[in-house]
Amino acid sequence: MTGTTSAKPGELQVAIAGLGSIGTKIATALDQGIDGLTLSAVAVRDPAKHQDFIGGLRHPPKILPIDQLGEVADLVVECAPSHQLRAIVEPAVKRGKAAVVVSVGGLLDNFDLVDLARANGGRILVPTGALIGLDAVNAASIGTIHSVRMVTRKPVDGLKGAPFIVQNNIDIDNLREPLKLFEGSAREAAKGFPANVNVAVALSLAGIGPDRTQIQVWADPTVTRNVHRIEVEADSARFSMGIENIPSENPKTGLITALSVIALLKKQRATLCVGT
Numbered sequence: 240m241t242g243t244t245s246a247k248p249g250e251l252q253v254a255i256a257g258l259g260s261i262g263t264k265i266a267t268a269l270d271q272g273i274d275g276l277t278l279s280a281v282a283v284r285d286p287a288k289h290q291d292f293i294g295g296l297r298h299p300p301k302i303l304p305i306d307q308l309g310e311v312a313d314l315v316v317e318c319a320p321s322h323q324l325r326a327i328v329e330p331a332v333k334r335g336k337a338a339v340v341v342s343v344g345g346l347l348d349n350f351d352l353v354d355l356a357r358a359n360g361g362r363i364l365v366p367t368g369a370l371i372g373l374d375a376v377n378a379a380s381i382g383t384i385h386s387v388r389m390v391t392r393k394p395v396d397g398l399k400g401a402p403f404i405v406q407n408n409i410d411i412d413n414l415r416e417p418l419k420l421f422e423g424s425a426r427e428a429a430k431g432f433p434a435n436v437n438v439a440v441a442l443s444l445a446g447i448g449p450d451r452t453q454i455q456v457w458a459d460p461t462v463t464r465n466v467h468r469i470e471v472e473a474d475s476a477r478f479s480m481g482i483e484n485i486p487s488e489n490p491k492t493g494l495i496t497a498l499s500v501i502a503l504l505k506k507q508r509a510t511l512c513v514g515t
């Protein structure tokens with residue numbers, strides 16, 4: 240299908256992979272106008288399912304196969320399931336383009352993409368996403384961070400189907416009180432909860448890495464939001480951060496995630512940039 244994108248010369252061409260909870264909100268924001276950026280293409284699994292949404296945009300983008308986005312765009316936004324990450328990011332970074340990655344847990348098993356990007360002048364941008372304070376963690380990591388600890392509590396619907404729960408045969412459907420499901424490194428958490436704790440991996444990449452960043456994951460029938468609490472101990476500062484995310488139509492995904500990506504996109508051509 241051919242879109243009617245009205246790209247102005249010099250504008251950054253943006254493509255979006257995946258039009259789910261996050262992707263549709265980013266597409267809408269781009270269509271409504273972000274200075275210097277044009278939505279030129281999207282990739283979806285089933286074009287018929289998304290026909291109304293795409294057709295309703297003021298400037299409908301082209302629909303392309305997922306691995307062709309990197310050929311047409313300067314910046315590809317990955318917001319599909321993490322198993323598609325390589326197909327989206329590799330074609331972009333090997334052409335020296337930028338990729339925004341939200342399925343950041345999937346980056347750990349594909350870390351050679353960072354080398355590929357470096358070798359070809361590409362970039363991989365990880366937004367703060369559903370988290371908070373990666374600016375402070377980045378700053379502290381210029382000095383020495385001694386420890387990063389995180390506790391995640393989610394309603395049962397935000398955790399259902401996670402491989403860790405399925406493989407260990409844990410019944411979370413009938414919980415009456417909070418249950419600690421997991422305690423360990425961000426790397427191990429990403430394996431057990433690939434669609435639930437991208438935040439822990441983003442935190443780890445901003446700070447002391449996925450093996451030293453510690454996380455607990457709780458299924459908590461007493462909360463209605465995805466709650467993350469973080470404690471950082473560094474030689475420059477000690478800080479505690481917390482965020483209580485309102486789930487989106489995808490209960491695993493906080494509403495703020497798409498907004499974080501939109502904020503990152505706005506910074507690409509902004510004159511005044513606030514926050515690191």
Ligand SMILES: NC(=O)C1=CN([C@@H]2O[C@H](COP(=O)(O)OP(=O)(O)OC[C@H]3O[C@@H](n4cnc5c(N)ncnc54)[C@H](OP(=O)(O)O)[C@@H]3O)[C@@H](O)[C@H]2O)C=CC1
Nearest residue numbers: 257258259260261283284318319342368369434437489492
């Ligand atoms: N970094 C962070 O802080 C956060 C990251 N995430 C991660 O972001 C990612 C997206 O989340 P979310 O938007 O909620 O997920 P959704 O499930 O709502 O959307 C994913 C979309 O990807 C589409 N898709 C699946 N396979 C393909 C394919 N082969 N080609 C093109 N599109 C495809 C799906 O299509 P269809 O509609 O047909 O199923 C769906 O529309 C997830 O990996 C999630 O874990 C989520 C929250 C926070």
Ligand SMILES: O=C([O-])CC(=O)C(=O)O
Nearest residue numbers: 369435437438465492493
């Ligand atoms: O990190 C994730 O995958 C999602 C998450 O915790 C949130 O939206 O609060």
